[in-house]
Amino acid sequence: MSYVILARKYRPRSFAQMVGQEHVVQALTNALTQGRLHHAYLFTGTRGIGKTTVSRILAKSLNCTGPDGQGGITATPCGVCQACTEIDADRYLDYTELDAASNGGKEEIKDLIERAAYKPGIGRFKVFMIDEAHQLSKDAFNALLKTLEEPPEYLKFVLATTDPEKVLPTVLSRCLQFNLRPMAPATVRDYLATVLEAEGVAADAGSLRLLGRAARGSMRDGLSLTDQAIAYGGGRLAEDVVRKMLGSVDRSQPRQLVEALSRRDGPGVLATVDALRERGLPAAAVLEEMALLLQQMAVAQAVPGALDEDDPDTTDARELAGALAADETQLLYSMLVHGREELGLLGDEYAALTMVMLRYLAFPGSGAAAPAPVPRAAPLRSPAPPAIKLAVPTVPAVAASLPAPAAPIAQTAPTPPTAPVPAAVAAPAPVAPAAALGERWHALVKKLAAAGAISALTRELAVQGGLQAVDDAATPPRWLLHVERETLRNTALRDKLASALAAELGHAVQLDVEPGVPEDTPARRDAAERQRRQAAAEAAIHEDAVVRELLAQFKTARIVPGSIKPLDSPEGSTP
Template sequence: MNHVVLARKYRPRSFDQMVGQEHVVQALGNALTSGRLHHAYLFTGTRGIGKTTVSRILAKSLNCTGPDGQGGVTARPCGQCLACTEIDADRYIDYIELDAASNRSIDEIRDLIERAAYKPSVGRYKVFMIDEAHQLTKDAFNALLKTLEEPPEYLKFVLATTDPEKMLPTVLSRCLQFNLRPMPPEVVHAHLQAVLEAEHVPADAGSLRLLSRAARGSMRDALSLTDQAIAYGAGKLDEAGVRSMLGSVDRRHAARLVQALAERDGAAVLATVNELRSLGLSAAGTLEEMAGLLQQMAVEQAVPGALDENDPDVAEAQRLASLMPADETQLLYSIVLHGRGELSLVSDDYAALTMVLLRLLAFPPAGPAPVPAPRAAPLQVTPREARLSTAPRPAVAPPPKALPAAARPPAPAATPAPRSAPDVARAVAPRDDEPPPWVDDALPEVDADAAPMPAFDEPPPSSPKPAAPALVTTALGDRWAALLQPVLASGAIGALVRELAWQAELVGVEAQADGAQLWRLSVERDSLRTPALRDKLQAALVAAGAAGLRLELEPGVAADSMARRDAAEREAAQRAAEQLIQGDPAVRALMSQFRTARIVPGSIKPVSEPRTPS
């Protein structure tokens, strides 16, 4: 007996056998049962989701006579009468399928219209099915319009297309349209499992999961890939063999890339890309697997606990969701999706993959803006007349010796061109035949008792920096810090849970009837006040020794949190470092000798940084 491929062998022969298109099955079933039949149907959707199959089942329902030959129009064709068996065998004389991809001209349509003039030969209805109808020419469409609008009572039209946007509006208005949807991977997975059990082919869950995802919503593609996998695996399916056949990228590689990007570890990203190159894995498949992982991470971040716990990939997505902020997850997802189109623009897919992944590292992480690099102040040169006037001018030091960066005088900039303003103190360039104006000048005498020049430029009075409110520590704050510090130091909690603990303020401790203690935490950010983060923090504190502890989150601005205490420590350390530098005798001597020298703002950093939530 000749082998029949799975896609043909397991093609549904009744509405009850169809999967994934319940909305179409219900509508057609009700119409057939009630006798409210339309004269033209249009089925739209991507390839392999059942458009032709629905057309054949509809033709059988219209012409079924039942096992005894006395049946009528029904939503449940018997599958035994002449009409049912002949339509299944593709030789029923009153069911005509026309492939518009190869029969698209007006001549084929005219022949079809001529055949419509004759009544059915053996059946109750004639059914004309035009597949890929969007490929008909405009003249062919126009020739079909009249018959399509007012066909004989014994004629039914069925049109199928993968691109309804190319159909003429005049044709769409004459048809009852049904949109067949791509099938979810879960539906494809269940159907493949049933087919393989019927075929007595052993298969593990990993191989079925890969095949159901690779089908991209097409059941026909899923069955064709299953046929190929059976041949590849010599009669059995396993995850490693199916992954090798499909060229799919292991989720572990995608997880390593996402973790490296979350930690902003460029070296790890490059190492993983090089490993993918050595294994010969697809760059496009890598981005596709990353997109699926990031989608699960985004769902977990937005709605914790919403992912299917039966999916073995969920645990990895939940772990990575705590390492990356939600906004970076969305950004990386967008980068990955758009990056797939860039792979074909260069000859080296892996070089393009590297550039796509490193794009996230080009965006600075969330936090305070970096201190800009200092700029040298421009040197103003005045003519000899202005130097004799009483207008003050900055003293210019000779070329300095090796000086510390904090006390180094600014480098001279290009001399600006003279302006037409009548100000005697305006900056002009010296003539070529005139020596520089500072040649015959002596350095001013420095009074040892004079007050030193200010070490920092004063901010403009129009935009004063608002002073932060002073930190007032509380006993509850001390209690919260003492409980939290060992947990933070152990690294037992993830990034978002750590941020919740860092930003929260303990505002109350209440004893409960069952002996437990309810700790009320004030948290300002809505994104941190989630039950999932609260439960994770509570579990970590209980595991650290706080038995009987329950946490309750409430909105409010934290006045005594670990974050506020850390900021206060940083500010105090910064002030102490600045005062130490400004009071240093060597620095004061340099500042007195070079009157135009300034300490670069932001260049002073404490030697030991205060603690951070790591």
């Protein structure tokens, strides 16, 4: 006996067998049992999720006569009568499937409408199923419309489409619409497990998880991939073999990349990218695995209890969720997803992948990562170190009197924490108008961010933006912002920022965002402030009497370079 492909063999033949579309099944079952029948149905949803299948089951329900030939309309077609068997075998006289993608013309519809004039040959109802209905030409739609408006009582239409937006509103309004949902990876995984058990094919949990994910919401694709995997794996499914077949990436390296990015460890990022390149893995698969991991991290951050405990990746996601702030997780996710579109633009997709990683590092960190940096200074070697607190009090914020951000930071002398801020670090008088705008913008953005009025990418637009001009005479006042990054220059982000500004200022603002490389941005001012505080903290540690004494006492003691961190969140920077 020849091998029957799984997608065909396991195509659901009854509503009870349909997986993952309970809402549609429930509604249709109720309608059928209560005799509330509509004359036209529209099934929408992505490819391979069961639109044709549900149409066939509906046609059987309408025409089933039961095993004894006495049955009526039912939500549980018998599967053995003429209607049931012939619809399953795709040769029932009164059930017609027409694929508009290949038969989009007016002629086919005309033919269909002519046939609609005749009563059913053997069944109770004629059922016309038009797949990919959005591909019908306008003429064909119009020809169909009359019959849709006043169909004979024995005629039922089923339209299916992956793109309901393209179906004429006049057609939509005449159909009872059901949206079939893409299936969750776990739903596909569990169903594949039962199928493989029935087939007597051994499969490990890892391979099922990979196939469930690779199906991308389509059970049909999941079953087809399983067919391939059985052939590829010589009759059994093992994770490493299926991974190879799918060209998917093992979770460990995407995890390393996310870790390195969260540490802002540039060399670590480059080394991992190189290792992936050497293994010849597609860059798109790397971005995809990273994005999936970030999605789980975001869930862990927002709703910790919602992660699937059976998924071995959950532990990874939980751990990493603490290493990256929630808004940075969103930012990185967004960069990865958009980065996929760039992979093909360059001959070398790994160069493009590297750019995506470096782009994230080019953004200033929010410094709001969940675990607060612990000041680790002076690991003192033997004898056992006395407990000392090498914490540095916050230096009073001097944002208002900072030098222009473009000025080299080295000009700012390390300031002991207790010393008053010397006037020397203040901006030189008279203050230039550009610097005044920069200060105004920085203060405003700081306020908006602290109040939670802007977050994630909107905040990014604000901190990366440089205020170039304010025209208060215009109605409403016009504010011009320059932003270098193209992805931040979109109307949705601009509108969010504009309404946050309006709420803060108490009046509407016309915010224009134009391309440009601003020199004075809140991000740059914050970076300058962080460097200044760092220098002050280092100076304070080196001059601390206790530290000096310890260093003198224990000859092997030293202060680990780079381990000194200012203690708390800076008042002077944008949170």
